[in-house]
Amino acid sequence: xxxxxxxxxxxxxxxxxxxxxxxxxxxxxxxxxxxxxxxxxxxxxxxxxxxxxxxxxxxxxxxxxxxxxxxxxxxxxxxxxxxxxxxxxxxxxxxxxxxxxxxxxxxxxxxxxxxxxxxx
Amino acid sequence: xxxxxxxxxxxxxxxxxxxxxxxxxxxxxxxxxxxxxxxxxxxxxxxxxxxxxxxxxxxxxxxxxxxxxxxxxxxxxxxxxxxxxxxxxxxxxxxxxxxxxxxxxxxxxxxxxxxxxxxxxxxxxxxxxxxxxxxxxxxxxxxxxxxxxxxxxxxxxxxxxxxxxxxxxxxxxxxxxxxxxxxxxxxxxxxxxxxxxxxxxxxxxxxxxxxxxxxxxxxxxxxxxxxxxxxxxxxxxxxxxxxxxxxxxxxxxxxxxxxxxxxxxxxxxxxxxxxxxxxxxxxxxxxxxxxxxxxxxxxxxxxxxxxxxxxxxxxxxxxxxxxxxxxxxxxxxxxxxxxxxxxxxxxxxxxxxxxxxxxxxxxxxxxxxxxxxxxxxxxxxxxxxxxxxxxxxxxxxxxxxxxxxxxxxxxxxxxxxxxxxxxxxxxxxxxxxxxxxxxxxxxxxxxxxxxxxxxxxxxxxxxxxxxxxxxxxxxxxxxxxxxxxxxxxxxxxxxxxxxxxxxxxxxxxxxxxxxxxxxxxxxxxxxxxxxxxxxxxxxxxxxxxxxxxxxxxxxxxxxxxxxxxxxxxxxxxxxxxxxxxxxxxxxxxxxxxxxxxxxxxxxxxxxxxxxxxxxxxxxxxxxxxxxxxxxxxxxxxxxxxxxxxxxxxxxxxxxxxxxxxxxxxxxxxxxxxxxxxxxxxxxxxxxxxxxxxxxxxxxxxxxxxxxxxxxxxxxxxxxxxxxxxxxxxxxxxxxxxxxxxxxxxxxxxxxxxxxxxxxxxxxxxxxxxxxxxxxxxxxxxxxxxxxxxxxxxxxxxxxxxxxxxxxxxxxxxxxxxxxxxx
Numbered sequence: 014x015x016x017x018x019x020x021x022x023x024x025x026x027x028x029x030x031x032x033x034x035x036x037x038x039x040x041x042x043x044x045x046x047x048x049x050x051x052x053x054x055x056x057x058x059x060x061x062x063x064x065x066x067x068x069x070x071x072x073x074x075x076x077x078x079x080x081x082x083x084x085x086x087x088x089x090x091x092x093x094x095x096x097x098x099x100x101x102x103x104x105x106x107x108x109x110x111x112x113x114x115x116x117x118x119x120x121x122x123x124x125x126x127x128x129x130x131x132x133x
Numbered sequence: 134x135x136x137x138x139x140x141x142x143x144x145x146x147x148x149x150x151x152x153x154x155x156x157x158x159x160x161x162x163x164x165x166x167x168x169x170x171x172x173x174x175x176x177x178x179x180x181x182x183x184x185x186x187x188x189x190x191x192x193x194x195x196x197x198x199x200x201x202x203x204x205x206x207x208x209x210x211x212x213x214x215x216x217x218x219x220x221x222x223x224x225x226x227x228x229x230x231x232x233x234x235x236x237x238x239x240x241x242x243x244x245x246x247x248x249x250x251x252x253x254x255x256x257x258x259x260x261x262x263x264x265x266x267x268x269x270x271x272x273x274x275x276x277x278x279x280x281x282x283x284x285x286x287x288x289x290x291x292x293x294x295x296x297x298x299x300x301x302x303x304x305x306x307x308x309x310x311x312x313x314x315x316x317x318x319x320x321x322x323x324x325x326x327x328x329x330x331x332x333x334x335x336x337x338x339x340x341x342x343x344x345x346x347x348x349x350x351x352x353x354x355x356x357x358x359x360x361x362x363x364x365x366x367x368x369x370x371x372x373x374x375x376x377x378x379x380x381x382x383x384x385x386x387x388x389x390x391x392x393x394x395x396x397x398x399x400x401x402x403x404x405x406x407x408x409x410x411x412x413x414x415x416x417x418x419x420x421x422x423x424x425x426x427x428x429x430x431x432x433x434x435x436x437x438x439x440x441x442x443x444x445x446x447x448x449x450x451x452x453x454x455x456x457x458x459x460x461x462x463x464x465x466x467x468x469x470x471x472x473x474x475x476x477x478x479x480x481x482x483x484x485x486x487x488x489x490x491x492x493x494x495x496x497x498x499x500x501x502x503x504x505x506x507x508x509x510x511x512x513x514x515x516x517x518x519x520x521x522x523x524x525x526x527x528x529x530x531x532x533x534x535x536x537x538x539x540x541x542x543x544x545x546x547x548x549x550x551x552x553x554x555x556x557x558x559x560x561x562x563x564x565x566x567x568x569x570x571x572x573x574x575x576x577x578x579x580x581x582x583x584x585x586x587x588x589x590x591x592x593x594x595x596x597x598x599x600x601x602x603x604x605x606x607x608x609x610x611x612x613x614x615x616x617x618x619x620x621x622x623x624x625x626x627x628x629x630x631x632x633x634x635x636x637x638x639x640x641x642x643x644x645x646x647x648x649x650x651x652x653x654x655x656x657x658x659x660x661x662x663x664x665x666x667x668x669x670x671x672x673x674x675x676x677x678x679x680x681x682x683x684x685x686x687x688x689x690x691x692x693x694x695x696x697x698x699x700x701x702x703x704x705x706x707x708x709x710x711x712x713x714x715x716x717x718x719x720x721x722x723x724x725x726x727x728x729x730x731x732x733x734x735x736x737x738x739x740x741x742x743x744x745x746x747x748x749x750x751x752x753x754x755x756x757x758x759x760x761x762x763x764x765x766x767x768x769x770x771x772x773x774x775x776x777x778x779x780x781x782x783x784x785x786x787x788x789x790x791x792x793x794x795x796x797x798x799x800x801x802x803x804x805x806x807x808x809x810x811x812x813x814x815x816x817x818x819x820x821x822x823x824x825x826x827x828x829x830x831x832x833x834x835x836x837x838x839x840x841x842x843x844x845x846x847x848x849x850x851x852x853x854x855x856x857x858x859x860x861x862x863x864x865x866x867x868x869x870x871x872x873x874x875x876x877x878x879x880x881x882x883x884x885x886x887x888x889x890x891x892x893x894x895x896x897x898x899x900x901x902x903x904x905x906x907x908x909x910x911x912x913x914x915x916x917x918x919x920x921x922x923x924x925x926x927x928x929x930x931x932x933x934x935x936x937x938x939x940x941x942x943x944x945x946x947x948x949x950x951x952x953x954x955x
Contacts, residue, residue: 063179064160095157
C-alpha cells in the first residue's frame with residue numbers, strides 16, 4: 014500500500030531504536046538477534062538493543078508498515094527455525110530518509126549555533 | 134530459560150505468542166555470548182529491567198489501540214452507549230451514595246486524636262437492657278479507681294439563654310471538664326482551652342464559642358476573646374473560639390462552658406445526668422477496660438449498696454455511638470444499593486451479550502485476520518471498562534448530588550458534620566465499584582463472544598449455541614434473585630411502615646402547633662412568678678381568634694424528654710432499683726382536649742389542684758391495667774415523685790416513646806401543684822394552615838419583661854418539631870407519612886380534620902436551666918418537699934441539674950447531649 018509523504022512525516026521524529034532498526038535493515042534482511050548485532054556494530058557497541066525493546070519496536074514497525082516479515086530463509090544449516098526475518102519496506106525507506114533529513118537539518122542548526130563541528 | 138519464559142508472561146499473551154520464541158532465542162544467544170558469571174548476572178539484571186519496562190509499554194500500546202477502537206465502536210452505536218452508561222451510572226451512584234453515608238456514620242474515624250481509643254462510659258444494668266448517664270459521684274470514683282484510661286472527662290448538656298449584644302437567644306450548650314478538649318486532641322482556633330482553675334467550685338464562668346456562633350452572633354470578631362456574655366443571667370468570659378470543624382458532643386452544640394462541680398453534686402449516686410468520655414491507654418484493649426470497670430462497678434456496689442445496686446459500667450467505643458436502628462437501616466440501605474448494582478450489572482451484561490450477537494461477524498473477521506482470543510477478550514473488556522468508567526463518572530456526580538438528600542440518615546448524635554464529604558475515600562470506593570462493575574458485566578459476554586468467532590460467525594443467520602443460552606439464563610437468575618431480595622426487603626419495609634402507620638399514637642397531631650419557652654433566671658426563679666407567666670400566656674392565647682385549646686406540658690409525646698419515675702403502691706414491697714416506671718408529665722387544664730387524648734373517667738387536672746390541696750394525678754388506662762386490673766382506679770392512691778397521690782381521672786394511652794416501641798404507662802400531675810417550668814400548648818381555631826397562621830402572628834405576646842427567646846413554633850406533625858431524633862432514621866416515619874397515617878387511623882372525620890384548629894406547644898428548658906424555689910423547696914421535676922430537696926435546689930442555683938430521678942431508662946437511640954431529663 015503506497016504511503017503518502019504526509020504519513021511519513023507524521024511518524025517523525027522516530028524513536029531511536031526504530032531508526033537504528035531501519036538502518037540495520039537497509040542493506041539486507043535480518044532476524045532479531047542479527048539486528049541487535051548490526052546496531053551494536055554500527056554504533057561501536059554504544060547501543061545494544063534489548064530483546065524487549067527490539068520486539069516492541071518491531072511490533073509497532075510492522076503495524077506502521079515500516080518493515081515486513083519475509084518468508085525467504087537461509088539454508089537450514091545456517092538457520093534457526095525460531096528466527097523470523099524482517100525487511101525494510103519502501104515506506105520504511107521513505108520514513109528513514111525523512112528522519113535522516115530531519116536530523117541533518119537539526120545538525121545544521123546545531124552547527125550554526127556553534128554546537129557541532131564543521132562549517133555552518 | 135524457564136525463568137526467562139516465566140518473565141515473559143508479563144507481556145500480553147498476544148505479544149508473547151508472536152515474539153516469545155524469538156525473544157527466547159535472542160536471550161539464549163546472548164547468554165551464550167556472555168563471558169563468565171558476572172556477565173551472566175549482569176545480563177539477567179538487564180533483562181529483568183528490560184522486560185518490566187517493555188511489558189508495561191506493550192500493555193499501554195494495546196490499551197491505546199483498544200481505546201481508539203472502542204471510541205470508534207461506541208460512536209457507531211450511541212444509543213447502546215448511552216443506555217449502558219446510564220445503567221452503570223445508576224448502579225454506581227446508588228452504591229457510592231449509600232457507601233458515603235454508611236462509611237461516614239459507621240466506619241471512618243471520628244475527627245479526634247486517637248479516636249479509636251475514645252470510649253463512652255455509661256451506667257447500665259447487668260442485663261444490658263438500658264444505659265444511663267452517670268452520677269457525678271460515680272464519675273469521680275471511676276476516674277480515681279480505674280487504671281485503663283489515660284484520661285477521663287465528663288460533660289452535660291444545658292440550655293442557655295444568652296442576652297445582650299443582640300436578640301436574646303437560646304443556645305445549645307455543653308458544660309465540660311477541663312480535660313475534655315485535650316483528650317480529644319483539639320484546641321481553640323482563638324484563645325485558650327479550659328483549665329482546672331475554670332472548673333473549680335465558685336470560679337467565674339468561662340465559655341468557648343463554636344465557630345458558627347462566633348460567626349453569626351459575634352460577627353467573627355477576633356476581639357471576642359475576653360468579652361463577657363450573660364448566659365442564663367450569669368456573666369461568662371469568652372476564653373476562645375473552637376475551629377469550624379469541631380463538633381462535640383453533637384453538631385448542634387453552640388457553646389461550651391466550664392463544668393464547675395460542687396461538693397453537693399457528689400451526694401446522690403442515683404441522680405445521673407453526666408456523660409463520661411474516656412481514652413483508653415495504648416496498651417489496654419477494650420475488653421481489658423471493660424473487665425476492669427466490671428471490677429470497679431462491683432466495688433462501688435459493695436460500697437454503696439443502696440444507690441449502686443445492680444449498676445454496672447458499660448464501656449462503649451465513641452464510634453459506636455449510633456443506635457442499632459440507625460446501624461441496621463444504613464446496612465439495609467447499603468445492601469439494597471448493592472442489589473441495585475447487581476441488577477444494573479446483569480442488565481449491562483445482557484445488553485453486551487445481545488450486542489455481541491450483532492458483532493459476531495466483526496469479531497470473526499478480526500479472528501480471521503489473526504486476532505487471538507486473548508486479544509478479543511481484552512478488546513471487549515476495554516469496551517466494558519470504558520462504559521463502566523463513563524457510568525462511574527456520571528454515577529459519582531449523581532451520588533454527590535444525592536448525598537445531601539439523605540443526610541437525615543446521619544445521626545446528630547455523632548460529632549460530625551451533617552453532610553458527608555465526597556472525598557478521595559469515597560471516590561476510591563466509586564472507582565473500585567466502577568472497575569468491579571465493568572469487569573462484572575463485561576467478562577462473561579467477552580468470553581462468550583470470543584468463543585463464538587469461528588468461521589460460522591461469518592455466515593449469516595448462525596445462532597448462538599446452548600452455552601450462550603446457559604449464560605443468559607444465569608444472568609436472568611442473578612437478576613431475578615437480586616430483584617426478589619430487593620422486593621422482599623421493600624415489602625417488609627412497607628409492611629412495617631403500614632403497621633406503624635396504623636398504630637394509634639393516642640393523640641391527635643393535626644392542627645396542633647407547639648411552642649417552646651425558656652424562662653430566664655433569676656427573674657423567673659419564684660414558682661409563683663412562673664405560674665403567673667404561664668397563666669397570663671394561656672389567657673392571652675385562648676383569647677386569640679381560632680384558638681380552641683391551650684395548655685402547657687413538660688414534654689410532648691414521642692419525645693424523649695420529660696420524666697420517667699418509679700411508682701410505689703400501698704402494700705407493695707419496693708426493692709431498690711425495682712420500681713415500676715411510668716412516664717410523668719406536668720400539665721395544665723385543657724392539655725387532653727388540645728391533644729385529643731380521650732378522658733375515660735373522672736376529671737382533668739384543674740388550677741385548684743394546688744400544693745395546698747390534696748395531691749392528685751390523672752393516669753392512663755395502661756397504668757390502671759397494670760396496677761388495678763378490673764378495678765375502679767378513681768380515688769385510689771399511689772406514690773410518685775415523693776408524694777402519695779389520689780387518682781382523679783383516667784385518660785387514654787399515649788405512645789410516648791414512639792409508634793414502634795412499647796411505652797410506659799403515663800401519669801399526669803397538675804402544674805399548679807408543682808414547681809416545674811412548663812411548656813405551653815395552644816390550639817388556635819381559625820381558617821388556614823396553623824403554621825401560616827402562627828406566622829401571621831397568632832402567637833402569645835411576650836411580656837414586656839420577658840427576655841427569654843422562644844424557640845420557633847412548629848407543627849406537631851413535624852417530627853423535628855417534636856425532637857424525635859429516632860424518627861430521622863426512618864424515612865417511613867417522615868412527616869408526610871405520619872400525617873397520612875394519622876388520617877388513616879379511622880378517627881371520625883370530625884375529630885381528625887380541624888381546618889380551623891391549630892395548637893401551639895412548648896417544651897421545658899433542659900433541667901440544667903431550671904431553678905426551683907428557695908432553699909428547702911423541691912428540685913425541678915419534684916414538686917413536693919423532700920428531705921433531699923434543699924441540696925438539689927442548691928445545685929440548681931449553681932446551674933446544676935436539679936431534677937433527680939428515681940428511674941430513668943436510656944433511649945438507645947439517643948445521643949450524648951441530646952437527651953434531656955428522663
